[in-house]
Structure formats: structure tokens, C-alpha cells
Amino acid sequence: MSKFVSAWRIRDFAPGEGVPAGAMAGEGEGWIPASAPGDSYRALIEAGRLADPYVGRNEAEAAWVRDREWWWHARVEIGADDELVFDGLDTFADIHLDGVLLGSADNMFRSWRFDLSGRAPGTHDLAICFHPTALKVAGAPLPVWPVFTDRISRSRRTLMRKAQFGWGWDWGPDLPTIGIWKPVRIEPRGATLRSLNFTTHAIAGAAEVSIDLVLSEPADIAVELLDPQGVSVARAARHGSGRVAMTVPDPQLWWTADLGAQPLYALVASIGGRTIRHRVGIRTIAIDQSPDPDEPGTSFFRFVLNGVPIFARGANWVPASSFVGAIPDATYRDLLERAAGANMNMIRVWGGGIYEHDIFYAECDRLGLLVWQDFMFACAPYPDDDPVFVENVRAEVSEQVSRLRHHACLALWCGNNENQGIQFFADHATGTATPLAGLKFYDELIPGILADLDSATPYWPGSPWGGPSPNSMRGGDVHNWTVWHGIPLVPDTEAVGGNDSSPEGVAFTRYAEDMARFVSEFGIQGAPDIGTLARWMAPGDLVLGSQGFLERIKDVADKASAMMVPVTGLPATLRDYVDFTMLTQAEGLKFGIEHYRRRKPHCSGALIWQHNDCWPCVSWSLIDHDGVAKSAWYATRRAFAPVLASFRREGDMAELWITNDTLAPLCDSATIQLASLEGGAEWTERLAFEVPANASRRIWRGTARDAADRVLLVRSAAFAPNRLLLAAVKDLALARDPGLRVGHVRAGATLRVTLSAERYALAVQLRSEDPELRFSDNHFDLAGGEQCVVTVTRNGGGEVRREAIEATSWNGRA
Numbered sequence: 001m002s003k004f005v006s007a008w009r010i011r012d013f014a015p016g017e018g019v020p021a022g023a024m025a026g027e028g029e030g031w032i033p034a035s036a037p038g039d040s041y042r043a044l045i046e047a048g049r050l051a052d053p054y055v056g057r058n059e060a061e062a063a064w065v066r067d068r069e070w071w072w073h074a075r076v077e078i079g080a081d082d083e084l085v086f087d088g089l090d091t092f093a094d095i096h097l098d099g100v101l102l103g104s105a106d107n108m109f110r111s112w113r114f115d116l117s118g119r120a121p122g123t124h125d126l127a128i129c130f131h132p133t134a135l136k137v138a139g140a141p142l143p144v145w146p147v148f149t150d151r152i153s154r155s156r157r158t159l160m161r162k163a164q165f166g167w168g169w170d171w172g173p174d175l176p177t178i179g180i181w182k183p184v185r186i187e188p189r190g191a192t193l194r195s196l197n198f199t200t201h202a203i204a205g206a207a208e209v210s211i212d213l214v215l216s217e218p219a220d221i222a223v224e225l226l227d228p229q230g231v232s233v234a235r236a237a238r239h240g241s242g243r244v245a246m247t248v249p250d251p252q253l254w255w256t257a258d259l260g261a262q263p264l265y266a267l268v269a270s271i272g273g274r275t276i277r278h279r280v281g282i283r284t285i286a287i288d289q290s291p292d293p294d295e296p297g298t299s300f301f302r303f304v305l306n307g308v309p310i311f312a313r314g315a316n317w318v319p320a321s322s323f324v325g326a327i328p329d330a331t332y333r334d335l336l337e338r339a340a341g342a343n344m345n346m347i348r349v350w351g352g353g354i355y356e357h358d359i360f361y362a363e364c365d366r367l368g369l370l371v372w373q374d375f376m377f378a379c380a381p382y383p384d385d386d387p388v389f390v391e392n393v394r395a396e397v398s399e400q401v402s403r404l405r406h407h408a409c410l411a412l413w414c415g416n417n418e419n420q421g422i423q424f425f426a427d428h429a430t431g432t433a434t435p436l437a438g439l440k441f442y443d444e445l446i447p448g449i450l451a452d453l454d455s456a457t458p459y460w461p462g463s464p465w466g467g468p469s470p471n472s473m474r475g476g477d478v479h480n481w482t483v484w485h486g487i488p489l490v491p492d493t494e495a496v497g498g499n500d501s502s503p504e505g506v507a508f509t510r511y512a513e514d515m516a517r518f519v520s521e522f523g524i525q526g527a528p529d530i531g532t533l534a535r536w537m538a539p540g541d542l543v544l545g546s547q548g549f550l551e552r553i554k555d556v557a558d559k560a561s562a563m564m565v566p567v568t569g570l571p572a573t574l575r576d577y578v579d580f581t582m583l584t585q586a587e588g589l590k591f592g593i594e595h596y597r598r599r600k601p602h603c604s605g606a607l608i609w610q611h612n613d614c615w616p617c618v619s620w621s622l623i624d625h626d627g628v629a630k631s632a633w634y635a636t637r638r639a640f641a642p643v644l645a646s647f648r649r650e651g652d653m654a655e656l657w658i659t660n661d662t663l664a665p666l667c668d669s670a671t672i673q674l675a676s677l678e679g680g681a682e683w684t685e686r687l688a689f690e691v692p693a694n695a696s697r698r699i700w701r702g703t704a705r706d707a708a709d710r711v712l713l714v715r716s717a718a719f720a721p722n723r724l725l726l727a728a729v730k731d732l733a734l735a736r737d738p739g740l741r742v743g744h745v746r747a748g749a750t751l752r753v754t755l756s757a758e759r760y761a762l763a764v765q766l767r768s769e770d771p772e773l774r775f776s777d778n779h780f781d782l783a784g785g786e787q788c789v790v791t792v793t794r795n796g797g798g799e800v801r802r803e804a805i806e807a808t809s810w811n812g813r814a
Helices: 040-047 059-067 329-341 358-367 387-404 419-430 439-453 508-513 530-536 559-564 574-598 631-639
Strands: 007-013 032-035 069-078 082-086 093-097 100-105 112-115 122-130 184-188 193-204 206-215 220-226 232-239 242-248 265-271 274-280 285-288 302-305 312-317 346-349 370-374 410-414 478-480 519-522 605-608 643-650 653-660 666-676 681-691 695-703 710-716 719-725 741-747 750-756 761-768 773-775 780-782 787-794 805-808
Touching: 032 040, 040 059, 069 184, 082 093, 093 112, 100 112, 193 265, 193 274, 193 387, 206 220, 206 232, 206 265, 220 242, 232 242, 285 410, 302 410, 312 370, 329 358, 346 605, 358 370, 387 439, 419 439, 508 574, 530 574, 559 574, 574 605, 574 631, 574 643, 574 653, 643 710, 643 719, 653 666, 653 681, 666 695, 681 695, 750 761, 750 805, 761 787, 780 787
Parallel strands: 312 346, 312 605, 346 370, 370 410, 478 519, 519 605
Antiparallel strands: 007 032, 007 069, 069 122, 082 112, 082 184, 093 100, 093 122, 193 206, 206 242, 220 232, 220 265, 265 274, 285 302, 643 653, 653 695, 666 681, 666 710, 710 719, 741 750, 750 787, 761 780, 761 805, 773 787
């Protein structure tokens, strides 16, 4: 049985001073307790030695941590024939047992094993010295791209295998982590199962599957597959590493949550008297890149699950904390359940973070969320001509593929984030053609490893990639940063024009120009809830433009102004800033998602940047650091509903489209109404419609002229209500008092809130200072005479207090 080493002590020294001070034996004063998995910053905070970098303006006060030599010490019990296993050390570490060097580590994305056989059984001193990265990574950084000259490119981060975002990003702080970030265990030597792959080859009545087994040494191994009800459906055995094939009768297929159930089989492997269990799903996954016959010169980029082409609705995932070794499992469950709750069916693990903890992939299996998995390379050139670095990457990629390949959720391996795309734009800016440093990883090393270890899962060399050029709208996937950054779209093989950061150049209405096949990044920045800012910022900094507030915005702070100008106008207070950016983000993402989904099947995916945050800040996230959903999360959930009704406006005309992502045809009726914001309707039309399964169709076209006092509405039992505003939010003739009425009914710990309005109420919001409250709906409109019931629960349990909730609408600003 494995014994986990979780209780440690840590102490810092000037570089080189730990050994003479007795650190190998844990001698001297100043040691503080730490846990493994864990993080040195968190241990220092809990011991009172470091002010929390997330609080106030403390980020810069933590800079000293990276320059110290950190020792982790534990007393461990070992047997006569044990092995010491580190699943993750961050990053440059020497491992000592009783003062003797066992070995070294230099990659946080690899595990490390050390043979302890021959040591006397009993208690021993285990000590790890973590060196400052500045002492271990020598030389100049790789050349900086002219179009990307901020601190992200200037650091030496690309010369080390460490989470890249930890050096700061345009949404994250500069807090490079140090320590034991994954479990440490002592286990008996002997034959063990190091990894397996479960592959579904075909589904035709029965399912043809195979299991690839990797053992630490040759031994007899038996495998059995139990269905979700615990009934054995297949058995096989072999000696040593290799493949076994199975036929599974009447397979229960794994689907995304919108298309079906997520049955998980138990794959039980028995070796040397020990039993290992993995949860696996029977499903096939592929990418269709065939020519699009209706848009000549383009090709599809769509995921095909169990033979069904799907529209990928989802978001990009960044690490859930800067302190990646100290993220609770409950945080993963909450964030991923809310991704599924927002009608998402895909999450992209972004290449500047980490290969996520096991709980992440297990939850995606459970929830029916496909995973687009980047390898950990982002926004930079990497040294693919350094043999030592290349072999380090080879070991990393082999291990991570072996670790994750059996998961049903795994839909795509992707070489990197934006490296080919940025090189393309850099070459265009300089008029050169520069080979991309790192290309050998994406074109040779990674696909070669996947051919051996996981040939069934699709591979994509980078994101964006495909078509005549990176980020081309004619094929592959696109990152749309026209909206927000003003970066022009690439219609064909040439980059066009320069960045346009004017309000017109970054307006969210420019999403309508995007004819991409699959949009894997697009987003708009929005502030977190005002309560989240108040919990983390100094009271004196809760002022628009204060230094403390500006430190929460890692991108250029005034970009938000260009986004707000045409939508809400500019804010005067911090509370205004929160509300204005939230509404702009929600309206913009709604517009973009609806456009992309109407283009189905020519567009087959929309992944928002980004789902979550790593610290309390202003960013593109849908859910802030404290777990409070922004307005955009609710707008996204409505726009990602499997059946969507959306308006498209062009000039004085409007169209109504129904997008049906389900596998059944849709036959129903809808009511379209031109409503007055003061109440009543100018006209109402009822029409029947039919939309095939897995399709998008226009069902209506009519007049929709500019009108500050009118709104176009659609209602049906087949889909959620939707509307088209006929003027900018700032120009709407809203009644200052919409006659909002609020009622409360308690049902156990749950609170049911009934809201109604006499006149049109825009962006009705329920909010609380309690970040654990969860609302079944929020940030919605109410037409005159409409009523909505919202169920309020508390994450983790506990009673919801009625007086803790306030209800407001945008109308008070009219």
C-alpha cells in the first residue's frame, strides 16, 4: 500500500546557505508547517510571514519569495524495498535522503521516482531544496516578437518547464510558485500498472474496444470491464505491457450532457494481488475537416461524437488559483458544474497553465464536458534546438498523454496556444519569414508520441491553426480578438491592416464579420462583483482610477472604455464601472454566440475566453475568483441553450432564427411582438415553425427600425425568451421606475424569489454580499406584465437569508 507524505516543514535561506545551516536534517529555527500537495506562498500566509498577495496592493510585496532557496523537510518511514514517488515538484529541486542526494527535478509537469531499496527500514530525513529559477535558467531569453513585447515575452519563462502564467499574464499576477504541488508517496517496489489507454474503435451493435497497458515490469495482469450497474461485460488477461481487445455487447454510450447520458464503466486491473480501478466511457471522437459545399474554398472544423457532428459550446479554462498546488477539489466541482450548468459541452485547457489535476478530468467525465487539451506552450518561441530541453519535453508529453488518454472527456490534443499565429502576425509586421522556434515540438515530437500512445484522439498543431494561414477564417480554428484588442480578422492568407482600438474598431457588433469555422477564443472584459472587489481591496482603493484598482487590471486599463462607449457610455464611479462592464460583456457575448450558432454548420464551435479566474481581478471571466457569476455567465447560459431563438438585424430588417442542437426535429410555434418599453405591444405575430435536428434555420423576416422606446420579443414553449434591443442600452427610453415587485417564499434552506414588472425592466439583478449564493436565473429582462421565479440556494449548504438579497434593474440609471 502507498503511504502519502503530506506533513512537511519549510524554511527559506539565501541561495547556497541551506546545506551549511543543517537544512537536510531539518535543523535550526524558523521552520513553518506546510502540506503536500501545497504551496510555499500559502504556507507563509498561514504562518503570518507573508501578507496575502491577493489582498490590497500586496502582490509586489511577495516578489522576494522567488529569489530565496526553499527547503521542504519531512520525517518518513520506509521499508526494505520501497520507492519514493513525487507526482509534481515545482520546479528546480534536489532531493536528499539522510543527507545523500537521490536526484534532481527540473520540470513541474513530470513525476519523479527514486529507488529506496537497500536503505535500512525505519525513520529517515527527507529534504528537498527548491532553487530560485534565476540560478537555474541562464542565458538570454529567446527573441521577442515585435507584436508581443510585454513582460510575457521578455521573461525567461520559455526556457523552463513551469506554468507560464505564473510570471504574469494580461489577467493574472506575477507569482511564480515554488514547492510540492502534487502528492508524494512511498510505495513498495514491484510490478505496478503505470498507465493504460481505453480506446473505442467501433460501435455497431457491440463496441470494439482495446486497453493498452504499461507495467513497471513484466507480470501477469487481468482486466475486467464492469458496466455502470456493476455487471461484468468483458474480461481479458496478458503477461506484461501491451494491448488486450474486448467486445462489449449492448454498449451504453458516453455523450455530452446536451445529447445524452454519461455512463462510466469500471475498468478493473488486477496485478500482483493489487487492484486498480479507472472510470472509462465508450464513445468515439473525430474531427470533420471535409470541404464545406455551401461556402466554396472553406472546410469544416467540427467535432464528431459517436458519429454525430456537434456544435462545441464552451469556454477556456485557466488555473483556478495562482497557487496551483492548493486548489480544493470542491472548487473544481463547483466551477465545472457551473460550466455544465451554462449549457457548455466543451472546456479548453489553455496552454499557459497546467495539465490539470486528476479531479478536473474525472469531473468532466461525470458531467459530459469534452476537453480540448493544450500542451503547455503559450504565446512564445521555445528552444527546440536544445537537446536537453527537447528530451525534457519528450518525457513530459509522454507522461501526460499516458496519464490522461483513458478519459472519455478527452476530445483533442493541441500543440500550443497562439505560437504559430503570433509568428504569422510578427512576420507580416516585419516583412520577414522567420522559422518558429518550437515548431519541431508541434510538427514532429508531439505527433510522434501521440502516434505511439494515443492515435485515436485527434491532434491539432496549435490554436489558432488551419486553413491557408493561422487564424484564417477559411479552415481550422480562429481566435477572434478583433473585439477587445482590435486585431483584424484574417480572411485568407494575408494579415490585413493594423490594430484599430477605437470604439468602432472593437465594437462587439464586429463579431458579425467573423466567418470562421470554429472560434476557440473570443471575449470581452468585465469586472467582478462589487462585493468581490470589496473583500480583497483596501477600502480607500474602492475608487475608479485608484492605483489599487488599476493593479487589478493586468491588460491596458482604458480598453474597457472603448468597449463601453457605444453600449452604456462611460462610468463615473467604481460601482458604475462594475455594472457597465458587466452589461457590455453580457450583451457582447450574447451577440457573438448567437451569430456563431446561426452559422451552423459552417461554424461549429464557440469557446469563450475565459470561464474562471486565478485571483480577484478584472478579466474576461464568466465567474469571478470568489465564485460569483457575472452577468455574462447568465447571458451565456441562455445563448448556449441547446435550442436557441435569436434575432439577426441588418439595416431596418430583422430575422428570427432557431438553432436546434438536439438530435430530434423541432416543430412548435412562437409569438413575435414589437413591445413598448412603457407596456403594451405595437403588433403581435404568431407563427408555426419546423427546424430539423442538429440544424439552424431562419423562420421569420420583418421590419425592425431603430426605436429607443421599443423592443422586439420572441416567446415559445420550445425555447427561452429572447429579445432584440432597437437602440443602444444608453439610448433606451426606459422608465426609471419599472414597477419591479419582489416576493419571497421559503422552502427549507432554499428561497424562491418571485419578480414581476409593470413596465420593461432591463437587466434585473439579484445580488448578495454572500458569494456562495447560487441563483437559478439572474441578470434578465422582464417585459411589462411578465413574472419570473428564481430559486436561490447556498453552495455547500446552509440557509439562504431573505434580507441578504437585493433586487435592482438597470432602469434606475435611465
